[in-house]
Every structure is written in structure tokens, then in C-alpha cells.
Amino acid sequence: MTCRRGALIVLEGVDKAGKTTQCNKLVQALQDSGRQTEMMKFPERTTKIGQLINSYLENKSNLEDHTVHLLFSANRWELVPLMKEKLEQGINLVVDRYAFSGVAFTSAKPGFSLEWCMNPDMGLPKPDLVMFLQLSPSEAAQRGQFGTERYETTVFQKAVQQKFELLMKDPSVKWQVIDAARNIEDVHADIKNHSVDAINAAENEPIGELWK
Numbered sequence: 001m002t003c004r005r006g007a008l009i010v011l012e013g014v015d016k017a018g019k020t021t022q023c024n025k026l027v028q029a030l031q032d033s034g035r036q037t038e039m040m041k042f043p044e045r046t047t048k049i050g051q052l053i054n055s056y057l058e059n060k061s062n063l064e065d066h067t068v069h070l071l072f073s074a075n076r077w078e079l080v081p082l083m084k085e086k087l088e089q090g091i092n093l094v095v096d097r098y099a100f101s102g103v104a105f106t107s108a109k110p111g112f113s114l115e116w117c118m119n120p121d122m123g124l125p126k127p128d129l130v131m132f133l134q135l136s137p138s139e140a141a142q143r144g145q146f147g148t149e150r151y152e153t154t155v156f157q158k159a160v161q162q163k164f165e166l167l168m169k170d171p172s173v174k175w176q177v178i179d180a181a182r183n184i185e186d187v188h189a190d191i192k193n194h195s196v197d198a199i200n201a202a203e204n205e206p207i208g209e210l211w212k
């Protein structure tokens with residue numbers, strides 16, 4: 001039998017929705033059930049491009065808005081060979097943010113169309129499932145203060161949420177909205193069920209191309 005490929009599973013959502021916690025729990029649960037699984041996150045701050053992005057996010061440098069958008073995209077493209085290699089080896093990838101964050105965050109800035117923002121990410125490996133952790137701005141506020149990085153303000157996060165809602169209307173992507181206002185274990189159980197379904201469905205399908 002030929003090796004079954006791994007699934008590409010993405011978690012998206014606004015800040016404070018619990019993405020990173022849930023990614024970690026999902027990876028652990030899938031590994032515990034005997035499925036080879038690894039976690040990735042974007043931006044991946046350790047590469048040369050990632051270091052430029054990190055310095056920008058920490059407000060240690062300024063970059064022109066189009067430029068930083070393209071750097072975020074390049075940061076995904078530079079990891080595509082590795083991602084494909086893992087998926088082809090049968091390893092599932094659980095990814096904390098992907099092109100959807102890229103488009104939602106840049107298009108929340110004045111003067112950026114959704115279309116312009118999507119262009120550089122067209123053709124990336126297409127996720128088999130994108131879960132959007134839904135949390136209202138008031139619920140997010142109850143989870144404490146935002147951090148000090150760029151973009152961590154209520155006004156900007158609301159604009160980002162609206163852009164995610166537009167992206168979720170695209171039927172070419174398999175979106176699943178997850179109610180992130182529940183307790184960690186309930187959210188996790190939901191995410192795990194959807195992920196197992198996606199892994200089973202992906203086995204026999206080739207890796208798709210995003211937005212193409």
C-alpha cells in the first residue's frame with residue numbers, strides 16, 4: 001500500500017481565542033492516538049525573513065505595509081518544501097495561523113483589497129481543514145489585556161474579525177467555525193473530532209492549491 005499523506009490542518013482566529021493552546025492540545029491528542037503529527041506556526045520567526053517580521057511585530061522596526069505583507073507570504077513559501085515533504089511522509093501538520101491571517105490583517109489596513117492581499121499566497125498547499133476559533137470582542141476583553149505587539153488593539157482586532165468573516169464565505173476552502181467561548185476541554189474535543197474527520201478524508205486526496 002502506498003503511504004497515506006498527512007492532513008494540513010489550520011487554526012485561525014482573533015487574538016485571545018486560544019489558538020496556540022488548542023494547537024498544542026490537538027498535536028498531543030493526535031500523537032497519543034498513534035497519528036504522526038507536528039505543529040507549525042506562522043509567522044515562523046526563526047528564519048531570516050521571520051526575523052525581519054519579528055522585529056516589525058515587536059515595534060523594533062518599521063516596514064512599509066505592502067512590503068511586510070509580502071514578507072509574511074514569503075515566510076510561508078519558504079517553508080512549503082518542508083511542509084510538502086512532511087505531508088507526503090504521512091505526517092499531519094497542525095498550523096497556528098496561515099494565509100488567512102495574512103489576508104485578514106493586511107486588508108484591515110486602509111487601502112488594501114482582499115484580492116491584492118490574497119494574490120501572493122495563491123497556490124500554497126491548501127489546508128484540508130481551517131478551523132476558525134470564534135470569540136466576540138467582549139469575550140476576548142474578559143480574557144485580559146492585549147499584549148504590546150503591533151496589531152494588539154481592540155479596534156484593529158474588530159476590523160480583522162470582519163475580514164475573516166469575508167474570507168469564510170469562500171466555499172473553495174473547508175472552513176469550520178468553532179465556538180471558542182466554551183471551556184478549553186470542550187473546545188478541544190470539538191477540534192479533535194473535526195480534525196480526525198479531515199485526516200481520514202485527506203488520505204486519498206492529492207494536496208490542493210489554495211485559492212486556485
Ligand code: 2DT
Binds near residue numbers: 101102
Ligand atoms: P502570533 O501572535 O500568532 O505570533 O502572530 N500576522 C500573521 C500577519 O499580519 N500576517 C500574517 O501572514 C500572519 C501569519 C497576526 C503575530 C501577528 O502577526 C499577524 C498577529
